[in-house]
Amino acid sequence: MASRRGRETAARWIFIAALLAALEGVVRLDWVDRIFVTAPSLVAATAWEKILSGELPALFVTTLFSVGAAFLLAMVVGLPAGYALWRFPLFGRAYDELLSALFASPWILLYPIFLVIFGRGLGAIIAMGFLSGMIPIALNTHHGLRDVNPIYLKVGTGMRLKERQIVRHILFPAAAPMILSGLKLGVTYILISVIAVEFLVEIGGIGTLASKGYFWFNTEELYLGMAGAIVLSMIFIHLLGRAESRLFTS
C-alpha cells in the first residue's frame, strides 16, 4: 500500500514538475509575452521575497481566517438545515429545488450589497463565503439522509432503539460519505467566493495580491495569488480527506 501511495505521489509531482518546466522553457524562449504568462521561477522568487518580508504570510492568514470562519458558519447552519429538510419532508420537497437553483445562481454579483450591509471588511467577505458554502452543505446533507437505505433504520427500530440513537448511530454514519462530499464542495465554493471578493474590493488576503498584480501589470504577483489560492484549496481538501479516513476507520 505504501509503495502504491508513493507511486501516486510521484506520478502527481512528476506531471506538475514537467508542466512547470515546460512553462519555464516557453517563457524563457520568449514564445509568449511576459505580460500574459510568467516563468514559475520568477513567481517563486517573488514568493520567497514576500515570505521573508512577512507580507505573504499575513495575506495567507487573512484568507485562511475568512475561509475558516465562513466554513465554520456554513457547517453550523448547513448541517442542521439539511437535517431539517430531511426531518420535515414537506419542507424538504418545498425548498430543495429552490436551494439548488440558488446554488447555481451567481451570488458574487451581489457583492456591492454585502459591502453596504456588512461594511467594507472581513464581515462582508465571510458573509458571502458563508452563503455560497452553506447551500451545498445543506443540500448534500439532505440528500445523504434522504437516500439512506431504509433497511438500516429498520434494524434500529427492530432493536427498539430511541430515535436519538438511530439518528446518531445509524442515520448519520450511513449518510456520512454524502455529507462529507457536501463539506468538500462547500469549502471549495467558499474559497472561490472569498478570493473573488478579496480580488474585487481589495481588502486583504490572497485575492488582493492577485488583484494588485493585475492592475499594476505585475504578472508574478497575479500568478502568486493564484498559486496561493491553489495551496489553500489543497490544505482544506487534504484536511477533509483526513477527517474522512478517520471517520471510516474508527
Add this chain to the structure above:
Amino acid sequence: MKNGAPILEVRNLSKEYSDFTAIDNVGFEVYRHEFVSIIGPSGCGKSTLLEMIAGLVPKSSGEVLIKGVAVKDGHASIGIIFQQESIFPWRTALENMEFGLQMQGASKDERRKKALEMIELMGLGGFENRYPDQLSGGMKQRVAIARALVMEPEILLMDEPFGALDEQTRIILGEELLRIRQEIGQTILFVTHNINEAVQLSDRVVIMSARPGKVKAVIDIDLERPRTSAVISTEKFGRLVGEVWLQLREEALKSFRQTAR
C-alpha cells in the same frame, strides 16, 4: 419439541388496509427451542405478519404474547433478521456484532468478548475486521444473524434470510443455522417461500393461504435431529415436501391469478 408454555403466542392477528385485508385472523404458537416456518404464496402477507410480531408494523387487531405477556410494540427479547443486506457498511464484521450491545450501554470489553464468542460460533474467524464490502452475500448474512444472536433473544424472527442467496449457499447456511440452533437452543420463527428450505429446517411448518392470509394447515416435520443437509436425500424428506406442496398448490394458483390480474 413442545416444552411447557409457549414462548410466542399469536392470537387472532389481523392486518387491514383501507382497500384490502392482508392478514385475516391468524393464530399459532411457538414453543421453546422450536423451529417453526411460515410458508405461503407470494403476497400472502407473511412478511407483514413477521413485522407485526416484531412491532415494526402496527396490527389492526389481535394479540402477540411473549411468555404469556401481551406485547404492543415488539419486545426486547425478539430479534429479527431481514432478507435484504442490513449489516452496516461503515462498521467491520465485529463492530456490527457489537452494535446492539453498544446501544444497550455494555462496556467495551464485555461487548468485544461476546462478539468474539459469536465469531467463533458463526465460523467467521478471520473475517472479524473486514468491512461488509469485503464479504460475500452469505458471509454478510452470517454477520447479520450474529448481530441479532449476540443480544440473546428469546425468539429469533427471520424474514427469508437466505432469499437473496444462491441455492447451494442457501442450503449450507441452513445447515449452519441448524447447528447453531442445536448449540444454543435458539427458538426460531422463519418465513420462507421455499418448500425445501422449510422442510429442511423446521419442526413445524405453518402454511398460509393466498391473500387474505390465514393459517391453512400446520404440518409436523418429524425428521430426526440433529439434522444435516443430507436429509434432503431421504425418502421421508421428499414425502414431506410433497405434503406441503399439496397444501400450498391451490393457494399458489390463487395468488398467481390475483397478481396476474
